[in-house]
Amino acid sequence: MTTAEHPHAGDRVLTDAEIMELREKVKAFMAEHIYPNEPFFHANHPRQSAAGREKMKELQAMTKSLGMWAPHLPAAAGGMGIGFMPYVYMNEILGRSPYAPIAFGSQAPDSGNAEILWQFGSKELQEKYLKPLVAGEIWSCYSMTEPEVSGADPTGLRTTAVRDGDEWVINGHKWFTSQAEGATFAIVMCATELDQPPHRRFTQIVVPTDTPGFEIVRPVPVMGETEGSHCEIRYTNVRVPITNTLGEPGSGxxxxxxxxxxxxxxxxxxxxxxxxxxxxxxxxxxxxxxxxxxxxxxxxxxxxxxxxxxxxxxxxxxxxxxxxxxxxxxxxxxxxxxxxxxxxxxxxxxxxxxxxxxxxxxxxxxxxxxxxxxxxxxxxxxxxxxxxxxxxxxxxxxxxxxxxxxxxxxxxx
CATH class of the missing domain: 1.20.140.10 (Butyryl-CoA Dehydrogenase, subunit A, domain 3)
Known part of the structure; x- marks a missing residue:
């Protein structure tokens, strides 16, 4: 049994009554701590302001103490271990405020990155990146969309990763890489198996953002706002170890x-x-x-x-x-x-x-x-x-x- 096949293996099964109780706890936390702080976070974004980060750390400490941290992950990965459906019902409440998922440690793209690191990352990658990510000590980004090709057809993505000994050499141009500013690492979709059919050509690779050649060009303004940090990024001869591969090459x-x-x-x-x-x-x-x-x-x-x-x-x-x-x-x-x-x-x-x-x-x-x-x-x-x-x-x-x-x-x- 692998985590890729059973990512929530070992999670406890919540009864309907327990799910309702959990929802009530989340509602109460939202009313007391999230809604009143929305104006503050609007002026001091928790990813772009020291004051915002400090306030958000306080809220995160509260959700951790209440046992409501990282509901998207199994207990073995450091999460609540409540399984898929209870988290679905939680999201109906968390979605009411853009700041609630951050306070509960389940914001995108970190939540999705954590899930695939848990399912497809090596023990080394999990130790180096998953553990601090789940703990809320760092944040991450997901780099897939490109300005030169349609996002509706990802088989046309042009960013490449070429093997050179024990390293990948990545070159390409991405944008709408959300939360890239201040992120510790990116998960990058790259074309690696060019001789394979379109859906077997791509590989997901973990790239630390302090790697030479990783360049944030700008945060892309979206509907008049830049606070979401949807960044344009260039990868120029970015070298990372082959061991930074998620899953097998071609399984992107x-x-x-x-x-x-x-x-x-x-x-x-x-x-x-x-x-x-x-x-x-x-x-x-x-x-x-x-x-x-x-x-x-x-x-x-x-x-x-x-x-x-x-x-x-x-x-x-x-x-x-x-x-x-x-x-x-x-x-x-x-x-x-x-x-x-x-x-x-x-x-x-x-x-x-x-x-x-x-x-x-x-x-x-x-x-x-x-x-x-x-x-x-x-x-x-x-x-x-x-x-x-x-x-x-x-x-x-x-x-x-x-x-x-x-x-x-x-x-x-």
């Missing part, structure tokens, strides 16, 4: 799929938290804001927005939980994951957009979290694969089933 896409499938579930659950928070703000504001002699809640248009938002959130939640359960049972759930990716992203946008409209000018100001949520919602339709690609995956796989004479039984999905 297989490893990426191990990361991206569950990762999209977690994204969608966090989007649900965002939707629900926007929904609450919309309902609460509509009940108190008066215009033309009555509250907004009494206007039919606003009532329709609330009803539509409720139905869409419930539908997105049901689809996401269904996909999560399939993943938990060992199914790749390709159709279900692609479906929730494009449907969830659209619902996220719709609900936040309506909430902003209800708030009027207040909604586009920095006095509510809605304007920041809206920017992130727009990006959600692009990252982890654009909506159009995920629609294509859904339709192609369903049509393949029909061509094979199997049809599509919704009752079995």
């Amino acid at each position: 896409f297989r490893i990426a799929q191990k990361r991206l499938g569950p990762g999209r579930i977690h994204h969608c659950m966090r989007w649900l938290g965002q939707m629900q928070r926007a929904f609450e703000l919309m309902c609460e504001y509509s009940l108190k804001r008066e215009v033309f002699g009555s509250t907004l809640s009494e206007k039919q248009t606003v009532q329709n927005w609330i009803a539509d938002s409720y139905v869409e959130i419930q539908a997105a939640r049901a689809l996401t939980l269904s996909a999560a359960k399939k993943i938990d049972q060992g199914d790749e759930a390709r159709v279900e994951i692609s479906a929730i990716k494009f449907f969830g992203a659209q619902v996220l946008h719709n609900v936040i957009d309506r909430a902003i409209q209800v708030h009027g000018a207040l909604g586009v100001s920095g006095d509510t979290p809605l304007e920041s949520m809206y920017r992130n919602a727009r990006a959600a339709r692009i990252y982890d694969g654009p909506d159009e690609v995920h629609r294509m995956v859904v339709s192609r796989r369903i049509l393949q089933s029909f061509k094979a004479g199997n049809g599509w039984d919704f009752g079995l999905q």
Whole structure:
């Protein structure tokens, strides 16, 4: 039994009652420590400000003492050891604030990097990088997307790693390498097996960011913000040991799929938290804001927005939980994951957009979290694969089933 096959082997199984209790603990922590500190972190980002880092360390110490640290990892890797589905339910709450995952030690891309280091990294890599990463002593980045080729078709990636004795020599150009500023290491997707079929050409390699030739060109502004540190990076004759390889050479896409499938579930659950928070703000504001002699809640248009938002959130939640359960049972759930990716992203946008409209000018100001949520919602339709690609995956796989004479039984999905 390998960790690659059973990353959560040995995790305890939580009962429904324990999951509900855990969710209540997370909600209480959010109310007491996360929401009140959001304005502070907005001015002092925990990755780019000494004051922000110090405050975040305080919150991280609290979640560690409460036994709620690193919920994405098994106990053997230093995490909570609660398994996949309880973490799914936690993410619905953590997603309500962009700072909550950092406080709980489960922020992207560190969480995904930790998972693949645990499943595919050597003991040496785990000792050197995984342990301090899980402890919250360092942070990392994931370097895959490139400006010269479409992110929708990663088989076209051009960054190469060539063997030279006991080293890889890496050359290439990446961007949208999130959290690169201040990161200790990057996991880099490189073309290494050029004589193989497209999906067997790529390898993931750990690159310390202090390696000569690793150059952060700039943080790429995203929807007017640079605080997310989505960096453009050049790799010029970057030399790292062959032992920095994750898994086997040529297994980069297989490893990426191990990361991206569950990762999209977690994204969608966090989007649900965002939707629900926007929904609450919309309902609460509509009940108190008066215009033309009555509250907004009494206007039919606003009532329709609330009803539509409720139905869409419930539908997105049901689809996401269904996909999560399939993943938990060992199914790749390709159709279900692609479906929730494009449907969830659209619902996220719709609900936040309506909430902003209800708030009027207040909604586009920095006095509510809605304007920041809206920017992130727009990006959600692009990252982890654009909506159009995920629609294509859904339709192609369903049509393949029909061509094979199997049809599509919704009752079995």
